[in-house]
Amino acid sequence: MKFLIRRVIFYVITAWAAVTLNFFIPRLLPGDPVQSLINKYQGRLSTDAIQSLYVLFGLDKDSSLWDDYVKYWAGLFRGDFGISFTYFPTPVSEIISQSLPWTLLLVGISTILGFVLGTLAGVGLGWRRGTWADGLLPVANFFSAIPYFWLGLIAISLFAVIIPVFPASGGYEGGLIPEFSGQFIGSAIYHGILPALTIVISSIAGWILSMRNMMVTVSSEDYVTVAQAKGLPERTVMFGYAARNAVLPSISGFALSLGFIVGGTLVTEMVFSYPGIGFTLFQAISSKDYPLMQGIFLIITLSVLVANMAADFAYALLDPRTRQEG
Amino acid sequence: MSVQIDPVTADPTSTATLTAVAVRSKRGRRVQLGILRNRKALVGIIILAVFVVLAIIGKWIAPYNPDTVNATAGLQPPSPDHWLGTTATGQDILSQLLVGTQGVMLVGLTAGIVATLISVIVGVVSGFIGGIGDEILSLISNVFLVIPALPLIIIITGLLPSAGGLTVAFVIAITGWAWGARVMRAQTLSLRKRDFVEAARANGEPLWRIVFFEIMPNLTAIIASGFIGTVIFAILSEVTLAFIGVTSISDWNWGTVLFWAQSSQALVQGAWWWFVPAGLCIAAVGTSLTLINFGIDEFVNPRLRSTAANAGVLRRKKIRARIGFTPVYRGKDNR
């Protein structure tokens, strides 16, 4: 219980830090381009929108920093991230709520799939070290060094241009309207296969390598030898004794590297013009849509925090020592 | 972008083995020679050396000016004139890659050095002072670890009026130091309790002496692997930033090449020579760095080393070395 409370406090602090960081970054940077952009949109922005932009970028010289900060928080709790420049006058929160589910499904499923498959493969390779299987390691090594987006480019050129079996971009067929119909869901899955495959293949190698090394390390622990001495079935020793312990550091590694992975997957979305949050971020960058960028960063951070928390609790469930000591 | 995570060094339980070896490695010379004897590390160092040389001489050996537009030679596949073909505007791709190597390496190196410096300072101080100071420093590094770095870098560089190589390097360093600091802290923590450090403290040696002469030498391997990990992260981040066009698109680096390839529809036009070589360069540098890191891992963790060194002999003799079933090998015919 103590462990859980400590972790929850940690996440609250981290969330606070992320929000505060998000509040301060635009303030620390030169404000001129923002001012000029606001001027550019002057005629089209309502006074309310301008006011919220002033708060967001700290351009309002009349109010103190603290007042801005309080207003900023108040805005967040109302779900107010400001107004997007590019999709004027759509609020940022609305754009995010449209693109977030796409990302959650694509990135969520493929990241977890990559971790599970990579970990399983790593268990096998670590257990059968010194056999032909070791020949796979250099391949995995090479794949772990490839940037996600480049693999995406290769995937598109191979499976969408040269052999056109999958669509090169988008999240669903152009003419369809997002709804819960078989046709739409089928189209979404069809469009999701290639980006998902890219993410799985790019992330899997890292998990294979780290799990394999962990298996090798854990395999020489005494309790694994004891398990063999007891004459337990090979599967029990491999999974119940070796892998069961080797996966613990892998899970905490998973939690800690989620931030990295999500970063990479967002770029994959950009390559595939996938209607998720990464692609939206890409568009926001190209059109210098600062409120949208800020809002997306905050949402990504908070999602990663939640995923991290889940991984943390999974760890606590799997390791009786954390449960007791905290 | 993928980042190599290394649970072996991150796992607190394995730090005991790490230190055991690290302590033995106080004789510095043998460490360096030992690393070279590791085949993986050697291959990695050779590949890396090639790219470092290219980074230095790339500007001079490039056959063309990477910016020169040649309207008559647009989008040509590889040929004797243009070994790696040309872009849609007839620029020489090989020259772009050669000139771009320097940018990639420089940013990687700068970011690596700055981030490693921060991580060593934060990690060692945090591990050494303990108490509330440690709590605060670990909290800060954990916060930095959990906040997704790439989006943060994108936001910061996106807001900056102009993002040149050095600026990018510093932004990457500021967001990428936390992992190293965490590993460094765990290691310092276990070193602090060791006899020779306790002895130095009891002798009343000043703190800076203990840190620099007792603790730091034993962190060499971990600092090295942390540095390499950060360089990988930095190179991948920088290339990604250039690819999505957040950083200056007129500075050549491999990511810029890919940016132009993507924005000029190279994929649809089947101009594979435009985007394949740049990616292979990134992967080669990344692989060389991970190989070096594996070399360090195997060097530091004897459990990984023993099998890696013997794989060839085992295959030849058809011995299957495994836990719990000691092989029986009775000479050539094996019974």
Added chain:
Amino acid sequence: MTLLDAATAATPPRERKPVLEIRGLSVDYGYDENAVHALQGVDLTLHAGEVLGLAGESGCGKSTLAYAATRLLPPPGVITGGSVTFTSARDGHGGDLLRMGDAELRAQRWRDTAIVFQGAMNSLNPVYTIGRQLIDGILAHRGRGSGARDRARARALELLDMVGIPKDRLGSYPHQLSGGMRQRVMIAMALALEPEIVIMDEPTTALDVVMQRQIVEQIMQLKDELGFSVIFITHDVSLLLELADRIAIMYAGRIVEDASSEEVYRRPRHPYTAGLLHSFPPLRGPKRDLAGIPGSPPDLVNLPTGCKFHPRCPYGFDECKLTDPALGPTRFGDAEPQRQVACLLNDEKAAPGPIPLELGVRPEGDRIA
């Protein structure tokens, strides 16, 4: 010294039925030409109901012997020759462990030969309850049929009770137990299937002195109740003198002396054995000078020629540098039929003169001059 009395008073087994016969066992660490020869042609026999002690300095190969004989030696260990034959004293089943396939070996393990490992700290899987770890071993061998799980659970409770651990500890995780309790759990686990052989690899080194004594006494009491044979590995010769029926002394991967503990204590035949006995105060009787063995334990990578002990041996002569003595009868030959030694002093043809006084204490009942 109740233990010593019990051990010496116990009548030696009338018929010496071998349960484990190790013949010519050789082990290397490493797979190529640079491999270290950790064991060289070791012969050793364990008889039914016997407590056999294996002693020697660290690195002499005593643990290697135990792990190689059970095929549990981790990489880079490899067995390069010999045989390890198990023959059940109960129904005669058995065979050469070195020629068994995986399935056969798995079935044989724990049912016939169980092991209590050195480090009680790391011998238990940290993420499973001790109950689960007791039960999975039982189920792996007696898992068939309905109600097997309930029977295994009942057996696990019985075992905990046997080693004096409260039954409600069945659901505890290893980190919730003290070092002594964990080692008791390991002992309980080893006895789960009523094996014929229990190998104890320094079972008490990680524990404090009081706990050591309790554990050893418990092992001996259980042995008397359940009648298994024990191979007890330790560097503590004084402990072995108390509890072992027979002691094998190892040096540099070889057995240099194999005799009953009484004989080892009163009439050592190998200079190294004599040296070991001088390294600790006598258990009783007159005080004698305490002296260690000069020099340091041998470096297996760089072994001397001839007898591996000769650089440290106070009685060495020229021939020792050339000939590596084999384990054979003592100089008193048929008067001591049950003991063996590997020292040239016991070879009348090779030895330059009479056996030194300290190593030549006459066997009891020996009337011949």
